[in-house]
Amino acid sequence: MRVGLGYDVHPFGGDGPLVLGGVTIPDGTGLAGHSDADALAHAVADALLGAASLDDLGTLFPASDERWRGVSSMALLADVVDRVRQAGYQPVNVDAVIAAEQPRLAPYIDSMRKELSRVVGAPVNVKPKAGEGVGAVGRSEAIAVWAVALLESA
Numbered sequence: 001m002r003v004g005l006g007y008d009v010h011p012f013g014g015d016g017p018l019v020l021g022g023v024t025i026p027d028g029t030g031l032a033g034h035s036d037a038d039a040l041a042h043a044v045a046d047a048l049l050g051a052a053s054l055d056d057l058g059t060l061f062p063a064s065d066e067r068w069r070g071v072s073s074m075a076l077l078a079d080v081v082d083r084v085r086q087a088g089y090q091p092v093n094v095d096a097v098i099a100a101e102q103p104r105l106a107p108y109i110d111s112m113r114k115e116l117s118r119v120v121g122a123p124v125n126v127k128p129k130a131g132e133g134v135g136a137v138g139r140s141e142a143i144a145v146w147a148v149a150l151l152e153s154a
């Protein structure tokens, strides 16, 4: 058994829609950053990579590389799951916390869980958490995500 931790943060202000866990949230301002700025998919990917002692997402898919501009992070996550399997591991489960003051994410959490579980091939749990007015998340400047992943030898 191997455990890994992933963390990601993206500021609001992207050109595209808000996408979290492969789910487009219609009433949300988009996040700025790498690929489609899906901070949830990125944190889950980094948790899986960390558990397998592989390079992190930013090293595998550098933001400076034009190939990854606007690409779906769920496609990157699928690639990461392949790499984890090739390294001899199988995902057991993932748990994630999304810290966001706005928009209200509760109506979309089930869809995020389903999409992520399908791509990871194991249960992925997602929990929204408000920023309580504190820090960059609380001031609605950014969304931050933490994820832990458990792997077993395949």
Ligand SMILES: [Zn+2]
Pocket: 008, 009, 010, 033, 034, 037, 038, 039, 042
């Ligand atoms: Zn990211």
